[in-house]
Amino acid sequence: MTAIVVGTLESSDCMITLSASDTLKIDLESIVYDAFHAQITQVIKKTLQKEGLHNVRVLCQDKGALDYTIEARMKTAIAKYREANEDES
Amino acid sequence: MSRSFLFVPGDVPRMLQNAAVFDADTVIVDLEDSVSITRKEDARHLTDAFLRRHPDATTPHYVRINPLGSDDFKTDVKLVCALPASGVVMPKVTVDALQRLDQLFSAEKCRLDVYGIVESARAFTEIHAIAAHRLIKGLILGAEDLSADLGITPGLGNETLEHAMASLVLAAKAFAKEAVDSPCVSVADDERLQEEITRALRMGFTGKACIHPNHVDAVNRAFLPDEKALLKARRIYEKSRELQSVRFALDGEMIDKPVIERAKALIARAERYRKRGPSA
16 A cells, blocks of 8 residues: 655654554654654654554654644544555455 | 734644744634645644643634535534634634534533634624624634625725624624634735724724734734823723712813723723733
């Protein structure tokens, strides 16, 4: 299936790309990587867990997004990912 | 009562989290016109997360939902009912739309204040019923959409538009609701903004919507009672208390009950805004 892309590369936002994978993989590119990579990864993991999605590849390109933005973009990506999967099955 | 209402797109994190900086009396998080049809879900998720994580107790946050008849109406209402939002801004308001909203509020066991955007010729045929509706806190003029509906060019000096503005103010005041002028769409034209503000004040509007943060300060300042008028209102009020009378002369002018009531309202408005941010 094709990858789902949500969000933007504007300041204070992030772009999330979600695609199928056999295991959970999280790739993070961030302008604040050194200071916040652990926190951002935690928000991504927590949102996936809450939404019950485990085997996906997440690429997060972060431009200084706060936690609420990362969580919101993840939720949208997951909803669209599921919708696309349902359409294909 | 708010002087300035700042619209902020519900899908732009940078603007959402900076909205409070501009000292608007009310922030309106927008799910409608400033969000493209393909990004409505994105905007709902972002608005949801933003309002839950950043509750701003000092500035009321309303959410402009999509109109009745759109695919998003019901989903938007459900979302707002679950949020710590101050209320709803309803575009293309009609009596039917308010009744449908009322039903959805009941189903969701929620009750929120509503500002209705009056922006169609049809809405003006029932403006008194809209203003009287129990959910309505205020009416906002939607001059752009109304002008499109009427086939006129919006702008200063258009008689039909000014007739609509007067009708909105009369209906709102008749039912003790707020009357909010349409935003100035000329983002960098200060002269035009000032002309619109002057007209809105002259016509009796209680506030003005803003689509650019740079407009907020001018609106806040303009809708504050001016010092000279406030001083006179205080003298009128004090003299009426001193004389225990609602009919007397002051500076060669006859003062009666409506003048005293107006003076009291002006003092109350000044007191309310004095407690708010720096531009007040």
